[in-house]
Amino acid sequence: MTATLEWSYELLSPEDQWLLASLSVFPAEFSVNAVAFVVGQDVNWDRPDHQxxxxxxxxxxxxxxxxQPVPKExxxxxxxxxxxxxxxxxxxxxxxxxxxxLRQRLLLYYASWDEKAWLAAGTAGAKLWLVRFQNDFPTIRFVLDTFTAQASADPDIVGNVARLLTQLTEWKASGQWRLxxxxxxxxxxxxxxLPDMLYWxxxxxxxxxxxxxxxxxVAEAYIQKxxxxxAKLPIKRAQIVTWHxxxxxxxxxxxxxxxxxAFQQARALxxxxxxxxxxxxxxxxATLGLLGTACFFLGQLEQAERYQLESLKLEEANGDTAGMAGTYHNMARTYIGQGRLTQAQEALSHSxxxxxxxxxxxxxxxxFAVYAQLALANANYESFVLFTAALNRRRTEQGSVP
Structure with missing residues (x-):
């Protein structure tokens, strides 16, 4: 096998030999964009002609x-x-x-998604970035494992790991909380x-x-820091999400x-x-949705519904699919509390x-938890038992899901 590979390798031009060797930096599937950035090291890597x-x-x-090519539906x-x-x-x-x-270039590539991915969050473009994170996650995980395996005093490496890491929280990282x-x-x-903004x-x-x-x-200690x-940062969203x-x-x-x-403090800003x-x-x-949740837990269901409807209207205008999913979920709980079970079913189905x-x-x-609540409100005890069992099974499978 090695002899066959060596023979095929010798048939390549020196440029293609370098390309093949450099591609080995990828531990899993790789995209054209990643290759252009990491291997090509081209400042114009994202131009269509270069791609x-x-x-x-x-x-x-x-x-x-x-x-070989990998089909991606x-x-x-x-x-x-x-x-x-x-x-x-x-x-x-x-x-x-x-x-x-090359591994440092690979880290820089994923860290460079930072600003574009953040700008897409909460918009119609969010799905594209979510797909990219899902497709590239095996490589992202490899990158994090590689660079966090030993201490580093290199500000570029530490900063780029931080930039990559903070994106994963924004995008939930497929539930990889331990990583x-x-x-x-x-x-x-x-x-x-680290710079103040990145440290925050x-x-x-x-x-x-x-x-x-x-x-x-632990959460409280980090929030206090x-x-x-x-409050000192020029990026004002930092104050809002810290209140969140x-x-x-x-x-x-x-x-x-x-x-x-706390949510009212965020709203006042x-x-x-x-x-x-x-x-x-x-x-x-997001702030309105959280206000709705707080009102729900305080039993202020009419006010909760008003906040949730305001939030949903903005999310629809923004094309924020993830936001709408969460708001419909919370609206279903509010409707159950109000006894409006048909509306609860519709909202939960949308979510x-x-x-x-x-x-x-x-x-x-x-x-599953809300479906169980809905079944109980409808006195459908058989469905309640089924949804509760399914909920417990899925929680066991996923481990860290609250």
Whole structure:
């Protein structure tokens, strides 16, 4: 087999030999965009003509049966992978320092998604980025594992790990909370002073992971560190989402009056004409949704519904599929509390449909809980037992789902 690979390798041009060897930096499937950035190291890597040139080179390697295309039903972006033992053969052609340099390029590639992915969050473009995260997650995980395996005093490496990590929280990272927690702790433990904005984002990320996993004291400690830092930042959304986390923490602890107060503090920030908020309607929709949740737990169901409807209207205008899924879910709970069971069924059906589109497994598990509540409200005890059993089974399977 090795002799056959060597023979095929010798048939390649020097340029294609370098390309094949460099592709071995990818531990899993790779996209044309990733190859153009990481291997081509081209400042114009995202230009259509440059991407086409990269695609042509990859197709040339497929003609030599060294790599093969990978069909992706959920993506128009071409992906490829190695055949058999070719990856190990190709990697042996790379000097260790070259491999290390390419791995740093790979980290930089995913860190560079940062701003574009954030701008897409809460818009119709969010689904495209979610698909990219899902398709590339095996490689993203490899990158995080590689760079957090040992300490680093390199500010570029630590900063890029932090930029990548904070994206994963925004996009929920397919429920990979353990991986995210390990990477967050690694970033915070390194002897590197991060810029204030990035440091705040890491603290915010750490608090979010702790909230999701139920480590409330840990979450509180991170929120306390993040709060004064957020107040100093020119990016005003930092103050809003830090108030959000304070309210969520209070809600989990059962202090719903304090939760409502925190969300009201966030809401008041939108009234300041000098308080410029990037993606204002996206964050306002989130704030209104959280206010609705706080009112729901306080038994203020009419006010909860009003906030939820306002939030839904903004999310629909923004094309925020994930936001709409969450709001429909919460509206279903509100309608159950009001005894409006038909509307509850309709809202929950909308939520599940959207979560299926997003492949949001955690959200679907939460839907089982509301279906169980709805069955109980309808005195359908057989369905209640079935949904409760399904809920417990899925929670066991996913482990960290609250």
């Amino acid at each position: 086409q040139a990269t695609l042509d080179k990859l197709i040339s390697l497929t003609d030599h049966s060294l790599i 959920n993506s128009e972006e071409p992906y490829f992978t190695f055949l058999g033992l070719v990856r190990e053969f190709a990697r042996a052609k790379l000097a260790p320092d070259v491999l290390a340099s 995210m927690l390990q990477a967050t702790e690694w970033v915070l433990a390194q002897p590197v002073a 984002r890491v603290l915010y990320t750490a608090a979010g992971i702790a909230l999701e996993s139920g480590a409330l004291e 993040a709060t004064p830092l957020a 986390q304070q309210g969520i923490l209070a809600s989990i602890r059962g202090d719903h009056p304090e939760s409502l107060r 939108y009234e300041d004409p000098e308080f410029v908020i990037e993606k204002r309607s996206y964050y306002l929709a 599940v449909r959207l979560r299926l589109q997003l492949q949001d497994q955690s959200g679907l598990v939460r839907a």
